[in-house]
Amino acid sequence: MTLVDAGSADALALEDRYTAHNYSPLPVVAASADGAWITDVEGRRYLDCLAAYSAVNFGHRHPAITAVAHAQLDTVTLVSRAFHSDRLGPFCAALARLCGKELVLPMNSGAEAVESGIKVARKWGTDVKGVPAGEANIIVAENNFHGRTISIVSFSTDESARSGFGPFTPGFRTVPFGDPDAIAAAIDENTVAVLLEPIQGEAGIIVPPADYLPRVRDICSRHRVLMIADEIQSGLARTGRTFACDHWDVVPDVYLLGKALGGGVMPLSAVVADADVLGVLHPGEHGSTFGGNPLAAAIGTTVVELLATGEFQSRSATLGTRLHDRLRALIGSGVLAVRGLGLWAGVDIDPALGTGKHLSHLLAQHGVLVKDTHGSTLRFAPPLVITEEEIDWAVEQFTAVLAEERAHRASVR
Numbered sequence: 001m002t003l004v005d006a007g008s009a010d011a012l013a014l015e016d017r018y019t020a021h022n023y024s025p026l027p028v029v030a031a032s033a034d035g036a037w038i039t040d041v042e043g044r045r046y047l048d049c050l051a052a053y054s055a056v057n058f059g060h061r062h063p064a065i066t067a068v069a070h071a072q073l074d075t076v077t078l079v080s081r082a083f084h085s086d087r088l089g090p091f092c093a094a095l096a097r098l099c100g101k102e103l104v105l106p107m108n109s110g111a112e113a114v115e116s117g118i119k120v121a122r123k124w125g126t127d128v129k130g131v132p133a134g135e136a137n138i139i140v141a142e143n144n145f146h147g148r149t150i151s152i153v154s155f156s157t158d159e160s161a162r163s164g165f166g167p168f169t170p171g172f173r174t175v176p177f178g179d180p181d182a183i184a185a186a187i188d189e190n191t192v193a194v195l196l197e198p199i200q201g202e203a204g205i206i207v208p209p210a211d212y213l214p215r216v217r218d219i220c221s222r223h224r225v226l227m228i229a230d231e232i233q234s235g236l237a238r239t240g241r242t243f244a245c246d247h248w249d250v251v252p253d254v255y256l257l258g259k260a261l262g263g264g265v266m267p268l269s270a271v272v273a274d275a276d277v278l279g280v281l282h283p284g285e286h287g288s289t290f291g292g293n294p295l296a297a298a299i300g301t302t303v304v305e306l307l308a309t310g311e312f313q314s315r316s317a318t319l320g321t322r323l324h325d326r327l328r329a330l331i332g333s334g335v336l337a338v339r340g341l342g343l344w345a346g347v348d349i350d351p352a353l354g355t356g357k358h359l360s361h362l363l364a365q366h367g368v369l370v371k372d373t374h375g376s377t378l379r380f381a382p383p384l385v386i387t388e389e390e391i392d393w394a395v396e397q398f399t400a401v402l403a404e405e406r407a408h409r410a411s412v413r
């Protein structure tokens, strides 16, 4: 991200002038990163408590991941799916095994995995379930976040994601998140899938009631509807288990994976399911030039190997307890509520202290990088290599920011 001979002001000015303004980033200009830390162009260090929205679960430049990436750069990086590569089969085999499924469809971005999952569900509905062509419907949850393509924003309930982007894709039914009866009521003979985040990430790390996912699983099975779990942010050890669904012993029909699957290096996503579902795709019916390329596949294989050790899942579980305990201790001192599982915490701030955005600015000045999700909610999702001491230090900085803001508000009043 750094520019030769350009300080952070220059880099910011260039970005402001030439980059589309579809984000509103904190004024931190990263120049390098290592583990849980990011260093800016002026040499200031920040503890990364966002981890690129969980794409950097294994830390910045994990040595096993950069080693395989370097080696693959010197071997072969892209052949397209017109030919085979010696990396794709081993990656798909390893990922299928991790998921307990039979087939993997490799794609690139998370949104592409979601789009692909929707296409597979519709095709399955038409070819296997016998839904009349063009009549399939898919049930989704309010306040979902599944990406930014036209079809995906078609079933968003966030006005800023939709406004001005119509016309929209039909075929989706929205029900409240956390209410299995609403799903049962919305299902009809043309329903092909229920698409959910097991824990809603962008909505503010919303953990559903304990019986929700087991009941959704049961309803889907009884009505012959595919349960599709979007684990793009919640999966791959973020919550202390390989998949968030594991907390409830629920196995969906389809996993959608992305973000951390690419090891923080490559965009790599996947749809993972058994052959009775993914087998509906035949040559020519779906594809991607870069999907499953040798560089991404080599990295993805290493990611699956890291996950197979269980080390990151247990780190997230143990350190997550510490993070949640420390954050909950701030309830009453400017924090209203703390939600989440593992090293994934949504923290509601007293709106009287300012917006989430304002507090993330202040935290950045204290050397801790977080991101607001909605209004007054902050998300803490550090790389899973973070240490106990670093967690304590981050919460100390947060405590100091809250105290400063409380003092500031009191003096203004």
Ligand SMILES: *Cc1c(COP(=O)(O)O)cnc(C)c1O
Binding pocket: 053, 109, 110, 111, 112, 114, 145, 146, 147, 148, 197, 201, 202, 230, 231, 232, 233, 234, 258, 259
């Ligand atoms: C980030 C995210 C996506 C979209 O992934 P992109 O790689 O940004 O396209 C989809 N679903 C969930 C749950 C996400 O958090």
